[in-house]
Amino acid sequence: MVCDTHLPFQRGQTAMSIRNLSFAYGAKEVLRDVSLEITAGSLCGLLGPNGSGKTTLFKCCLGFLKPGGGEIRLGDALLSSYSHKHLASHVAYVPQDHQPAFPYLVREMVEMGRTPHRGAMPVLSRRDHKAVDHALERVGLRQLAGESYNQLSGGQRQLVLVARALAQEASLMFMDEPTSSLDFSNQLIVWETARAMAAEGLGVVICCHDPNHILWFCDNVAALKEGRLLAVGHVGSTMTRELLGELYNRHIYTGQLGARTFIYP
């Protein structure tokens, strides 16, 4: 696989460590004392009600926002010591589905993932084109490469954004509610793609509102409430009735159906 040769992190190694992170917008405290480790080769779900600070945590991890207190390290170095370009070659971002101002082709969208690897001239090398082909292949959108991105369905657009992040060949990927606007089958495709990327050695962090999805597909979970980390750890042992009850302020039950555990109200 292409990705393995570029990964600076061994599977199971801590890729990003967040220590005592706090952040405030003016006087409004959004994150307090959050500590979390993101491991290469694992899928970490970020769970929390609306307004719990998930998006702010993402923005801090991606370098969009400067932490108010505490520190974020990528590898051994502080996140703030990386240049934009250098950071982008390590950390990729899959934003929520949106319509860009101009109707780029699917292939052009994915090509933009090569921005941190590109040379000085605004043209792509053969290696860039190979990485783009490979990324499109991985999400199964090779046939749609010549279509207009704006005219795809929401699910396909989300997959294009995943392909762009793959073309970026980063070792960490942050996905912001990638399944929120998708139908059931597309949700499964996105989760399966995320699982496959983790299996290849990437560290994937997904922010998601469905606790069942996190329980079924993620390795680890971090639960945020009102800017504080309630619990963090392996999904099986961490996602208990008590935790979910506290997270959502209501009675939550878990049950077994076949091999699956379900969470229901």
Place this chain on the structure above:
Amino acid sequence: MIFKRKLFSSVALLLLLVAALFPALLSGAYEIEAGRVFALIWSKLSGVPNPEIARAEEVIIWQIRLPRLILAVMAGLALAVSGAAYQGCFRNPLVEPYILGASSGAACGAALAIVFPHIFPQGQLTAFVFALAAVFLSYSLVASRGRIPPLALVLSGIIVGALFSAMVGIMKYVAVDTQLREITFWMMGGLHYATWGDATLNMIVIVPVSLLLWYFSWHLNVLSLGDEEARSLGINPVVSRFLVIVAATLIAAVCVSTCGIIAWVGLMMPHAARLLFGPDHRWVIPGAAVLGAIYLLLCDTIARTLTPAEIPLGIVTSIIGAPYLLWLLRSKGRSLYGL
């Protein structure tokens, strides 16, 4: 396949540009045979005097038509490229130098330089500084937390443009007769005073800066996705946008300070280029540049030959431009603007 089609369109456009040079050079109030025109240009370029050509013809071709032709090409190129660059870096297909207030800002600077030559000795420079101030004012009035709402930017551009137009009005009021004539010429937009000095200055500024913007076309693609995505892809949106705005405003201001306000070109040409080449700025910038040059050449040729008296160029571009935009909105509104 797509690449071949784009290449074909590029070659066709370049041929069209060459073809558009001929009517611009050969038509005019004073009839000169095509053969004599080329003989004259050849004698000028080679430095060998041609005794068959009359002095009047030499003045008409070499001192009037040729600098005017070069200025038309440069102005069309500058307005179209700056329009495309603004549209990309503001992620807004509705902006252009005129709508952002850059043209009015430049006109205000130029008017100040005419009325107060002792305070503002450098016309072009004053125009650039005022145009830059106008664009950053329009932009900073609406930008909050890295977001620039498209319609709000258009509105604030119109407001800032009105402010600078009002200042031009004040300049007109305090100007003496000859100065008033000069200022009025800007407000209408035209190429009739074109000299070799103007043409050379425009070439020196517009050609390299447009090439620089072309070099930044990848950045424009990424910037047009939004600030956060641009950052996550390794581009500093603040620095890149600043550079693009300064470069785009520079060429627009130089153009306005020599040719006056010519509206619509900066809006129409990038759209026409997108219809031909798709939204990738690596193609849109050069495509819009050539289209703009062709368009302004043709408009200027129409402006000076249609009637015995010259029609101001800004009027011709608007008469053709407004219906074009209307057609574009009706037919491609959904895919281009998301309306």
